[in-house]
Amino acid sequence: MNAKVTIHDVARLSGVSIKTVSRVLNREPNVKADTRDRVQEAVASLNYRPNISARSLAGSKAYLIGVFFDNPSPAYVTDVQLGAIGRCRTEGYHLIVEPLDSAGDVEEQVAPMLATLRMDGVILTPPVCDDARVLAVLDAEGVPYVRLSPDKDLDRSAYVRMDDVAAAYEMTAHLIKLGHKDIAFIKGHPDHGAAHLRYDGYAKAMAEHGLAVRDDRVAQGYFSFRSGFEAAEVLLAGEDRPTAIFASNDDMALGVMAVANRLRLNVPETLSVAGFDDTPGAKVVWPQLTTVRQPIQAMAAAAADLLLSGAARVDEGSSPPSRLLDFDLVVRESTGPAV
Amino acid sequence: MNAKVTIHDVARLSGVSIKTVSRVLNREPNVKADTRDRVQEAVASLNYRPNISARSLAGSKAYLIGVFFDNPSPAYVTDVQLGAIGRCRTEGYHLIVEPLDSAGDVEEQVAPMLATLRMDGVILTPPVCDDARVLAVLDAEGVPYVRLSPDKDLDRSAYVRMDDVAAAYEMTAHLIKLGHKDIAFIKGHPDHGAAHLRYDGYAKAMAEHGLAVRDDRVAQGYFSFRSGFEAAEVLLAGEDRPTAIFASNDDMALGVMAVANRLRLNVPETLSVAGFDDTPGAKVVWPQLTTVRQPIQAMAAAAADLLLSGAARVDEGSSPPSRLLDFDLVVRESTGPAV
């Protein structure tokens, strides 16, 4: 384990100039196959690894991809990291994570880090992906970025998202197919774009199946357990109850389950409950929650791919690329036939 | 936002040599207060940020701290990152996250990354912190590291951990104070060091309060929801039931709650349930879980501190430093007076 093997050592051993070694390493053309092999042999035998600092100082790339987030669910962050790493590692890139505090002075947090690190690209998760201040700094520094599930300003940059409308539609259709006609819905936080899309999917499915959406069957939630709990208390009060509740995320669905449990309503015999997101909590309640799984890892991998392939770079004129990924309807035990 | 402000620009503007600017930036001594001010003014007005690549190429530091993990709970990973960042950011360090696949060839994953990145230190989370192969590579490369809650080989490196024995002791004492005498315990995964420590704390508390630990009141679990569920099915079968169950992590405690729920045993009226770890799931069940909170963020911050302060560097002879942090007993609704 000699601490410092440099490109010069490799060049000496394989009898070529350092530039040729560089060419081999970077898979540049114009190297004889014979020479290439000799260099690669030397690299292997010396266990040589190019020094990333020198590399990024000399060249343009930093071999770093940033992941910015601000306090979303831990499971989400972890999945994003895993998905992004998968794509990055094969190309010698590394992931730098930067929690942001949107409540504070984000420019002050982002600008210096961008200037110092000169990352090759950044992946933005909600809610940071809709923070105009962050986007402005990135644009100013000329750092390409991809947004995950962005809400507004879709033309502004490359992005990756899931089809929330279709997913909510399918979940609603699933409930309808089980015989439910009286399906309540708990909306998500109004500031969150996905909240509206999910409601749209629900409303569309109801309409297309000839079912009415009663006003008193739609409750406002805020994506939190507590808000789901409170919404359910209202929805389930009295005798005139819906036979199913579709909460537009899992935390709220768990709130619904807690209320049902308290009221001694059997799930799914008396009440079907559906969630959205497939958080870890969904498998940890009993009965386990029927929900929609976002392909977070795949989305992050797609984002990394857009960055590494260079597709995310803003070209004047052409609109930035985007990817729309498939979701999974995860049917577990919390939904069943209507009574 | 001029893309490239270098140290030369600052030097020119403030009328000193680049070396003096460097001295000011690195808070080196031997700069007149007057000069220092002038330089800082120039830095501010040009909005200059030193280039990290050049910096680490010229100097010895890379300004990067690695965080290695292998598939622990997302909440844990996120907390570690937040805790570490807090300490790193003020000193201009950044966090590089590297998920490892312990099942595969870890050397192949770690060695190249260490050689290319030359990080200044690494934080290891369980179970990676007990992987001899990873430690060997780190030692060979001479990269200082701090382990979080390590299990074995405590003298080998700097580490930070929580007092699991004391925490389990206090939780048990809490139940005893509520009047419980027949307290069951669900053990954790036998390969996980904390599992034994937690059991020891429970056993010690029982013994010191003159309570017997019946063999059939101790069940083997594996830290998973399912294993907790199955253990509870056995513990709660029949009429001769314990009045409280202390599961040595939250996932298992949630399994216990699910069984209690199914058997229509009211928590906490008929059965008290206690967990350990304060995972997000603990607040999402009803009633909310009484548990022990590990100060993960504080532990990660302490680890970062050991690294940045240089204390983690292995000195010949002297044993590596360690920190033992306090825990919090989080009393919620799942524990109550004994019947």
Next chain:
DNA sequence: GGTCGCCTTGACAAGGTTGTCATGGCCTGT
């Protein structure tokens, strides 16, 4: 008054890689 030593500063090299440009060999077309 001279010497010593400390504080402050600057000139220059070093650090490892990539980019630019030049060089020489070989092939192609005439």
Next chain:
DNA sequence: ACAGGCCATGACAACCTTGTCAAGGCGACC
């Protein structure tokens, strides 16, 4: 046989900062 062009390769500068060492200024001490 020769001009022109392409391929393979190398020499050297550039990237930006820190480390080393030397030098100048100034006060203190003998």
